[in-house]
Amino acid sequence: MPSHEPGHDPEGANDVRAIPCGSCPVRTLAVCAALEPEELRRLAEISQLQSVEAGQTIFGEDDPADSLYNVTTGTAKMYKLLPDGRRQIIGFLFAGDFLGLAFSETHGFTAEAVVPTWLCRFPRRRLEVLFEEMPRLQRRLFTLTANELALAREQMLVLGRKTAREKIASFLVMLSNRAARRGHRDNPVFLPMSRADIADSLGLTTETVSRTFTQLKTGGVISLQEGSRVLIGDMNALADLAEAS
Amino acid sequence: MPSHEPGHDPEGANDVRAIPCGSCPVRTLAVCAALEPEELRRLAEISQLQSVEAGQTIFGEDDPADSLYNVTTGTAKMYKLLPDGRRQIIGFLFAGDFLGLAFSETHGFTAEAVVPTWLCRFPRRRLEVLFEEMPRLQRRLFTLTANELALAREQMLVLGRKTAREKIASFLVMLSNRAARRGHRDNPVFLPMSRADIADSLGLTTETVSRTFTQLKTGGVISLQEGSRVLIGDMNALADLAEAS
DNA sequence: CGATATCTTGAGGAATCTCAATACTAGTGG
């Protein structure tokens, strides 16, 4: 079996190596949504599927930002590091999410696969040529970037002003909502990332994340299932917890 | 004297009410940078200067996002609130910065003037018409949005992983850099916002902000001057403090 | 010059972190 077989993908997507854009599982979510067939064909010409192992780096903070990616299946994370090793995860990426747009020389953050992941890769220079001729494409990326900005600002509220319990509740609600938006089950929520990843995305330690999960479990709001799944007992209660302890 | 006279603007800009775009003080920084004279004329046609008092709201979280703004002179802040009143400032805006682009119905955050401020306002619908005909304009806003995203992600690292001292140091370095970029003095740094604003932008309390300033002052890294100015004694030392205590 | 808001300083408390030990889980090879 090839070592880059992502067949155990628990999100349920199939092997995508040979799938043309027209039947791509993230066709309606990704950068390529809202393109005309002819436009899609031209975009496909410059795209390239790429497999990434769990834990493997997609690009580093200081790598030149010469490609843009779209997650096809799997999960990735973006993070920034401090010199002493402290880490802040600035976002998780799921099927359909795009990655790596930059108008600066380097990406400014590292991107790494959380589970075996397939990416659709677009060389930045060729993409910019297409921008000229396909306003819809540029418009689409503009919209997605603005959405990312709104998401980042929401996360600033979480990081700066919420308690550990509110952070975890917010995190679960967000994952649930995002799963629903891409057509997956929103409950139980699948958490492909480790406790350390969750901690580094919420400005906590793994221990505090673990304790808080236990707390919520004891409180009957959630229950931890096998296979990294969290069953949300009462979604409204959890959403309330996310805004006020 | 009219109540909305922003003449004491300590950033040194003059009254801009009657200034045409061509001689606008933020001409080279703002949305309108990189436009051809003819394009600029058309943009000017849909723009409108607007004065905002210190403490006055520009728009609320739930207000429909039907305008985009460019700060001409002054300073503004953007913030999000939790139901119990906790506040996170998600960014400060200075001369040249743009504000309020959204592809959603509402802005999702409140914008408020910190000092008397002048804004250049563009109705969103008319702006989108111009996008069609002036790709450069859309491109410019796209770039600015991507820059904002990079800034927000940098701030996530600050909020999630830095200590109080590192946060304050980062804040001062950032303000200094931004002042330099718009052609102002980068040292001493002018802090038009209150301690409470600084606290809410860094995920701290006013008391901790105050204590940390005192600490840095005692350590000889900075000194507090009159008129809300902070003299940075050793910029490199401060930059080091921003990354590791 | 007085009133009011803002800022600073102090003392004690609480949430979260650090360090350490134990339990679990998944993958590996017998």
Next chain:
DNA sequence: CCACTAGTATTGAGATTCCTCAAGATATCG
């Protein structure tokens, strides 16, 4: 199929940073 191993998660106890509450100092504005 079961033990073994290595990584990951949980739990515990004590330390620490930052917060809360409170008082005093300073600045700002009419």
